[in-house]
Amino acid sequence: MTFTVLTAEISHETNTFSRRKTGRQAFMARYALMGDAAIAERGHENTELAGFLDAGRHYEWTVQHILSAAAGPSGKIRRKAFDWLCEPILNALEAQTFDGILLGLHGAMGLDFSEDGEGELLQRIRDQLGMDIPIAITLDPHANVSPQMCELADIIVSFNTYPHIDMRVIGRQAGDILQRTLCKEITPQTLRVSRPMLEEVNGGRTDIGPMIERLAKARAYEQLDDVFAVSINAGFASADVKDIGPTVLVTCQGDLKAHQEFAEHIANDIWDKRFDVLNHYLTTTEAATLAANYQAIDGPLIIADYADNPGAGGYGDSTNLLKALLEAGVSNACLGPLVDAKSARRLSAHAPGDCVQIDLGGTTDPQFGGGPITVKGELLSVSDGHFIGDGPMIHGLSGHFGTTVVLHVQGVDILIVSIARQILDLQQFKAFGINPQGKKVVALKSMQHFRAAFEPIAGQIIVCDSGALCTPRYDRLPYRNVPRPIFPLDVNLTL
Numbered sequence: 001m002t003f004t005v006l007t008a009e010i011s012h013e014t015n016t017f018s019r020r021k022t023g024r025q026a027f028m029a030r031y032a033l034m035g036d037a038a039i040a041e042r043g044h045e046n047t048e049l050a051g052f053l054d055a056g057r058h059y060e061w062t063v064q065h066i067l068s069a070a071a072g073p074s075g076k077i078r079r080k081a082f083d084w085l086c087e088p089i090l091n092a093l094e095a096q097t098f099d100g101i102l103l104g105l106h107g108a109m110g111l112d113f114s115e116d117g118e119g120e121l122l123q124r125i126r127d128q129l130g131m132d133i134p135i136a137i138t139l140d141p142h143a144n145v146s147p148q149m150c151e152l153a154d155i156i157v158s159f160n161t162y163p164h165i166d167m168r169v170i171g172r173q174a175g176d177i178l179q180r181t182l183c184k185e186i187t188p189q190t191l192r193v194s195r196p197m198l199e200e201v202n203g204g205r206t207d208i209g210p211m212i213e214r215l216a217k218a219r220a221y222e223q224l225d226d227v228f229a230v231s232i233n234a235g236f237a238s239a240d241v242k243d244i245g246p247t248v249l250v251t252c253q254g255d256l257k258a259h260q261e262f263a264e265h266i267a268n269d270i271w272d273k274r275f276d277v278l279n280h281y282l283t284t285t286e287a288a289t290l291a292a293n294y295q296a297i298d299g300p301l302i303i304a305d306y307a308d309n310p311g312a313g314g315y316g317d318s319t320n321l322l323k324a325l326l327e328a329g330v331s332n333a334c335l336g337p338l339v340d341a342k343s344a345r346r347l348s349a350h351a352p353g354d355c356v357q358i359d360l361g362g363t364t365d366p367q368f369g370g371g372p373i374t375v376k377g378e379l380l381s382v383s384d385g386h387f388i389g390d391g392p393m394i395h396g397l398s399g400h401f402g403t404t405v406v407l408h409v410q411g412v413d414i415l416i417v418s419i420a421r422q423i424l425d426l427q428q429f430k431a432f433g434i435n436p437q438g439k440k441v442v443a444l445k446s447m448q449h450f451r452a453a454f455e456p457i458a459g460q461i462i463v464c465d466s467g468a469l470c471t472p473r474y475d476r477l478p479y480r481n482v483p484r485p486i487f488p489l490d491v492n493l494t495l
Contacts, residue, residue, distance in 0.1 A: 003099035003182045005061045007052045009038070009068040010103070010121065013142065014110035015238040015313020017469060017477055018075035019365060021112065021305060024084055026071035028180050029402070029419050034087035035087070038068035045396045048104030050137045051171020054312070055102075059179045066092050066242055068104075075311040076112040086124055093128050100178050101135045102123065104171065107158070108142020108236040113360060115241040115481070119148035126152050135187075136178040138170050141204050142236045146243040147454055150190045154181060155251050158231035160215055162206045163424070163452035165392045177251065188228055190251045193263040195271045196495075197235070197487045202248040202278045204234025205448060209278050221262055226254030232266060238312050240481045246270050269495065274487055279463050281306065281393070287464040288324035291333070296440040299459035301444040304450055307368050308468035311422030312421050315339060316445055318369025318468035319361040324433060325443060326375070328411050334434045336415025336423060337401060344418045347380045347405040354430045355379075360416070370470030377409035385417060387431035391453035393424050406432050413439075424449040 012022060024032075033041055042049045054077050055421055056063040062314050066088050071077075092098075109117030122135065136155035139145065141162060150156065157174045159166050180186045202209050211232070211442055218230035228251045235245040248263040248270075282290070287303050294301045306320035316339030325333060340361050350356055355378055362371040385401035402418030413434050421428070423444040436442045444450055447470070455461065474489060485493045 002060050002062060004090060004097070004098045005056065005063050005102055005178070006050065006066060006089070006098045007063055007102045008066040009049055009070070010085050011070040011106040012077060012109045012117070013073040013106050013140070013236060013312065014076055014108060014117070015073055015469065016076060016110050016240045017238060018313045020315070021075040022071050022077045022081060024081045026074060027069045027085070029082065030072050030096055032067065032069040034067050037066055039065055042068055042397065046165065046393070048167050048171035050267070051168040051173070052102045052104070052170070052175055054172045055175025064092065064387070074420070075313070076110045079111065079113050082111050082117065082186045083118070090124060090128055090208045093125065098133065100133060100177060100182050102178060103135065103137045105137050105139055106238055106408065107139035107145055107149070107233065110239060110241060116148055116243065119146050119152065122149060123154035134181045136174040136177060136406060138174050139231065139233065140164065141231070141233050144236050144239055144241060144244045145233055145247040145249060145466060147192060150192045150249065150441060153190065154188050155229070156190045156231060156249050157229040157234055157251065158249070160206065162204045162234070163393055163449045165452060173229065180296065186228065187253050188251050189253065191252065191256065191260055191263055193248045193260070193267045194245055195267050196483065196485065197245045197271065197274060198237040198482065198489070200234035200270050201276060203448060204232070205285065206276060207451060210269065210273050210276065214269060219261045227252045237474060240479050242483060244482050245486070248479065281463055281465040282468050284324040284464055287462055288328035288330060290462060291325060291441045292328040294440060294460070296459055299438045299457050300436060300442045302450070302454050302458045302461045303441065304463045305443065305445050305459065305466045305468070306447045306463055307420050307466045307471040308475055309319050309446045309447045310337070310339065310420035310445060310479065311424070311449060311471045312447060312470045314389045314468050314470040315364040315368070316420040317361040317364055318466045319373045320370040320466040321443055321464060322412070322414065323370065324375050325412055325441070330441055330442070331411030332364045332439055333411060333443065334413040334415065334429060334436065334439050335443040335446060336429060337417040337421065338414055339417055339420045341402065341418035343401045344405050344416045347379055347407065347416065348403050352378050352379055352381055354431045365469070368471070369466050375407070375409045377407045380406040380408050380413065383417065383432060387427045389425040390427050391425040393449060393452050404432055406434060422446040422449060425453050451495065
């Protein structure tokens with residue numbers, strides 16, 4: 001028997017502290033692709049959609065892909081934009097009958113009228129379909145998974161890697177479980193266990209640290225006949241929501257008590273190791289001093305500014321690290337992205353080779369990451385900001401920064417862009433004439449994801465806290481909705 005399956009991808013990681021609300025244009029700026037256009041762009045690369053299609057071909061499904069849409073992490077999604085995203089899915093469900101649904105979601109999507117965007121989407125689908133049609137969803141492991149999501153989706157599978165490099169594999173796994181459900185071989189449900197924490201203390205790093213052993217246990221437990229997926233989610237701390245923090249999910253059937261006990265065991269380990277921090281965050285001054293004295297024998301020094309990461313909703317316009325590098329006299333360096341659309345537009349009116357002076361960055365909220373700085377330098381290039389990734393995370397996928405310029409200031413090539421995106425691929429520098437391998441110092445705005453492409457070329461990697469919106473110093477953020485007490489805001493909390 002062949003089945004008809006609806007597929008869609010909607011992804012947004014919502015930083016509820018951001019001043020920048022997310023509208024329709026933010027999705028158009030990243031990607032909002034319908035049906036065949038989405039398949040053409042994403043259907044053969046490392047994406048959830050590609051995994052869904054792999055399953056569809058293998059099981060000879062009739063697949064109707066509705067849309068793939070994502071906006072860069074930013075503030076809450078406006079109601080009109082969310083309705084616009086939901087409408088084609090709900091229209092398709094009204095127009096024809098489907099046997100199952102596969103959705104590629106994030107898990108930390110917040111709306112200006114609801115904390116739980118994924119739960120709201122699933123509720124709208126269930127209101128139209130009822131509870132009999134199986135729904136499988138994939139999640140980013142930085143999901144803040146709500147009980148509602150587990151009630152409304154039969155199958156939940158999260159990525160197992162951070163940096164995320166297994167999207168296609170996870171999409172296929174979700175499809176495999178859905179096929180068994182459609183054939184009535186299994187009747188899955190998803191159990192959820194959480195702990196009172198803003199996030200797993202290392203953000204779910206899977207390259208080193210305790211997540212390696214936790215994931216090994218999860219994969220071993222999945223070998224049981226009645227266990228179909230074990231997902232360990234680190235949570236997303238830049239969200240002031242009720243259902244925040246690390247969760248362990250078991251999609252299963254059968255002995256639910258045993259499955260619950262296994263999830264509790266993993267969750268207890270996350271709690272017990274809450275003080276075992278892997279990253280040592282330097283100040284921008286400390287990072288710049290190290291950079292000034294660095295000898296690039298085995299490759300460049302990579303400085304990652306975690307606090308101004310556009311990939312977690314940071315504004316990308318923090319100037320503290322740039323200022324420190326310039327004051328320390330660091331040369332043969334690059335920094336990016338510096339998100340400043342106004343400056344990019346002004347500079348694009350000049351020709352490469354022009355010497356220009358401009359006030360750069362720091363305008364969104366100077367209390368987070370520093371205010372504008374005046375710089376004078378040589379304009380190296382002007383472009384429309386398009387690039388195609390060639391690294392492990394976004395190989396073959398196109399992206400763009402909007403109007404983009406490179407300004408050389410005192411030995412530092414500054415990548416100035418109009419659209420906020422974190423650096424996670426070498427082409428995000430190379431496409432604009434900056435060769436990271438040839439630099440002594442590469443300063444970039446990213447958390448962890450940069451390691452997939454930049455660790456192989458690095459002589460040394462350090463991380464810093466510029467004091468921007470994604471600062472790991474959570475006591476600086478105005479939490480009001482998270483349940484209290486919660487770690488680390490209440491550091492002496494005991495269970």
